[in-house]
Amino acid sequence: xxxxxxxxxxxxxxxxxxxxxxxxxxxxxxxxxxxxxxxxxxxxxxxxxxxxxxxxxxxxxxxxxxxxxxxxxxxxxxxxxxxxxxxxxxxxxxxxxxxxxxxxxxxxxxxxxxxxxxxxxxxxxxxxxxxxxxxxxxxxxxxxxxxxxxxxxxxxxxxxxxxxxxxxxxxxxxxxxxxxxxxxxxxxxxxxxxxxxxxxxxxxxxxxxxxxxxxxxxxxxxxxxxxxxxxxxxxxxxxxxxxxxxxxxxxxxxxxxxxxxxxxxxxxxxxxxxxxxxxxxxxxxxxxxxxxxxxxxxxxxxxxxxxxxxxxxxxxxxxxxxxxxxxxxxxxxxxxxxxxxxxxxxxxxxxxxxxxxxxxxxxxxxxxxxxxxxxxxxxxxxxxxxxxxxxxxxxxxxxxxxxxxxxxxxxxxxx
Ligand SMILES: *Cc1c(COP(=O)(O)O)cnc(C)c1O
Numbered sequence: 001x002x003x004x005x006x007x008x009x010x011x012x013x014x015x016x017x018x019x020x021x022x023x024x025x026x027x028x029x030x031x032x033x034x035x036x037x038x039x040x041x042x043x044x045x046x047x048x049x050x051x052x053x054x055x056x057x058x059x060x061x062x063x064x065x066x067x068x069x070x071x072x073x074x075x076x077x078x079x080x081x082x083x084x085x086x087x088x089x090x091x092x093x094x095x096x097x098x099x100x101x102x103x104x105x106x107x108x109x110x111x112x113x114x115x116x117x118x119x120x121x122x123x124x125x126x127x128x129x130x131x132x133x134x135x136x137x138x139x140x141x142x143x144x145x146x147x148x149x150x151x152x153x154x155x156x157x158x159x160x161x162x163x164x165x166x167x168x169x170x171x172x173x174x175x176x177x178x179x180x181x182x183x184x185x186x187x188x189x190x191x192x193x194x195x196x197x198x199x200x201x202x203x204x205x206x207x208x209x210x211x212x213x214x215x216x217x218x219x220x221x222x223x224x225x226x227x228x229x230x231x232x233x234x235x236x237x238x239x240x241x242x243x244x245x246x247x248x249x250x251x252x253x254x255x256x257x258x259x260x261x262x263x264x265x266x267x268x269x270x271x272x273x274x275x276x277x278x279x280x281x282x283x284x285x286x287x288x289x290x291x292x293x294x295x296x297x298x299x300x301x302x303x304x305x306x307x308x309x310x311x312x313x314x315x316x317x318x319x320x321x322x323x324x325x326x327x328x329x330x331x332x333x334x335x336x337x338x339x340x341x342x343x344x345x346x347x348x349x350x351x352x353x354x355x356x357x358x359x360x361x362x363x364x365x366x367x368x369x370x371x372x373x374x375x376x377x378x379x380x381x382x383x384x385x386x387x388x389x390x391x392x393x394x395x396x397x398x399x400x401x402x403x404x405x406x407x408x409x410x411x412x413x414x415x
Contacts, residue, residue, distance in 0.1 A: 001042060001414070025413045028380065028404055030342040032314035032363025033174070033202060036370065036413055037231045037271060045233050045267035053259045057092075057249060072266045079272035083208040083230075086216050086239035091268050092252050092260040093236030096201040096225035097126040100170075101134065103221045103238060106251035107195050108167055110137045115157075115166035115194070118142035120346040120354060122175040122316075124199065141166065145176070147349040150307030150316075152176070154184045161192045171219070172199030175345050175361050177291075177310035182215040189219075197221045203312060204237070205229030205365070208275055209284030212312060220244065229287065229313055229365050232271020235264045283368060287313045290364035293374035297381025303388065306347055306359065314363040318347040323388060328357045334391035339404035340384060370411045379407065 001021070007014035024036065054069040055062040058077070061069070073091060080089040093099035104114070114134065117123035121144045125132045128140035141164040143157040161169060169192075171185045182198055189196035198215035204224035206212040216222050222239040226232040238248050253260070274280065288311070295305050295315040306316040319326050328344025335342060347359035362384070364377065372380070383400045390396045 001039070001046075021414055026405070026408050027339040027341050028408060029366035030340060030362045030364070030380075032342075032361050032365070033225075033228045034363070035228060035231050035365045037227070037233050037267070038274060039414070040274070041231065041233050041267045041271045044270045045263050047263050047266055049262035049266050052262050054262050055253060055259050057253075069262045069265075072262060072269055073260070076265050076269035076272060079269060079276060080237060080239070083272055083275055084214065084216050084222070084239055086222065087241045088239065088245035088248070090238040090248055090252055091226075091235075091265055092257065093223075093238060094257060094261055094264075095234070096199070096223060096236045097124075097132075098252075098256060099223035099225075099236035099238045100124075100126040100197070100199060101256055102248065102251040103197050103223060104134055104138070104168065105255055106244070106247040107221075108138060111139060112167040113139045113141065113164060114168055114170060115141045115143060115161055115164055116170035117152075117173055117176075118144050120350045120357075121145045121348050122173040123170075124172075124174045124201070127170045127199070145348045150348055151178055152180065154181065154188075157185065158188045158191075161188045161194065165192060166194045168195040168197055170197045170199060171215070172197075172201065172203075172223075174202060175314070175316055177305070177312050177314055177316055178307050179212060179311040180215075182213060182218045186218050195220045197223065199223045201225040201236075202228050202314070205231070205275065205280075206284050206288065206313060209281045211284045211288050221248070226268050226271065229284065230271060230275055231369065232269075232275070233264055233267030235261070235268055237268070286373065287364050287368045289374060290368050290372060290377045291315055293377040294362060294364060294381045297378040298385060301382070301385030301389075303385060313365050314361055316345060316347060317360045317362070317388075318358060319360070319388070320347075320351070320358050326388065326391060327352060328360050329355075330391050331360050331388050334387050334397060335384065337397050338383070338387060338400040339408065340380070340387070340400075342384075367411075370413050372407075372411060376407060376411070379403070 003014045058070040076091040114128045116127035128134045146153045196219040198219035227234040304321040332344040342362045345359045345361035346357040
């Protein structure tokens with residue numbers, strides 16, 4: 001994308017778009033929820049389908065002129081079914097949060113009880129945080145990970161479910177580096193007669209590629225994002241069995257959304273098609289190997305990983321044992337100066353605050369897309385550790401910055 005047409009009519013926006021492309025090329029995106037889509041996905045997302053009103057579903061729209069919208073949405077649905085093996089798929093949620101809201105409104109009444117992981121332990125705002133609409137509509141109880149092991153406390157979840165008697169248990173997380181035992185949570189949900197919503201937003205691609213066990217066929221509802229480990233452009237998706245299909249579809253539209261973003265659904269179709277291709281499984285496997293290599297490098301420098309490692313695409317570093325006076329925000333800001341972009345994150349047993357937490361979270365999906373393998377990830381780990389040791393040392397930051405420039409230049413993203 002060269003933005004030539006935008007430049008002619010709107011140089012200010014063109015400058016920002018070009019700046020963002022250069023930023024992505026020149027820096028290392030290690031926000032665990034970010035990735036880089038293909039030019040094909042971006043082209044589909046910028047198509048004329050942005051002009052089309054397609055309220056309803058393929059074959060049953062409220063407006064005329066939807067034949068190509070039907071084609072595109074049909075392709076996205078068929079490909080998603082093939083990727084995740086779900087009986088029913090809704091590709092219309094504008095985001096992962098909308099997908100969750102749709103499922104919750106499909107199965108709950110205001111005042112019902114939600115049991116989900118605490119945000120500071122790796123949960124998500126849309127799982128019932130007081131600032132989110134789910135937190136305002138529903139009674140929310142939280143389970144936690146074990147402070148010592150950093151792993152989900154399945155027994156604690158089971159105990160809490162028996163006392164809280166939830167209507168839905170939400171699993172699936174934003175900052176959890178370990179494999180999730182979906183069946184164990186389902187067993188608890190069955191025992192207390194609750195629905196189970198598995199939100200695989202972060203690991204949608206890992207699940208599609210078989211790099212993480214799938215909750216499809218176990219949990220009643222599975223939601224995901226389409227822009228994280230699967231590179232299909234920004235949006236959400238819902239999967240369920242036929243029994244719940246009508247409830248889910250009407251909860252999305254007309255329940256919480258109007259016209260679907262058909263241009264984004266075209267991006268989803270293209271991205272899902274790419275993920276069905278022969279290279280995606282190798283990509284997802286490399287994402288996991290890269291996270292492991294990154295974690296090893298950080299540990300070699302004395303940094304402490306929550307749960308002692310990772311099975312997935314991300315590592316969570318607890319700075320307190322090795323650097324008790326350094327906060328996640330200190331490290332995030334210093335790293336950003338060098339061109340490594342990641343985020344400060346709360347850790348289990350957080351002793352600071354959500355705004356200035358004690359950890360950092362780093363993911364490998366985006367760097368793997370641009371061709372990084374284990375050797376480069378270990379180098380990145382070395383660079384991160386140097387900055388953690390000396391976040392205020394300008395000469396260290398300058399050296400790290402030069403190394404980041406070299407790594408980015410030898411793995412270009414968009415020409
Ligand atoms: C990222 C994420 C979502 C979706 O986020 P959106 O920004 O709304 O697309 C939902 N759940 C979890 C667990 C997430 O990590």
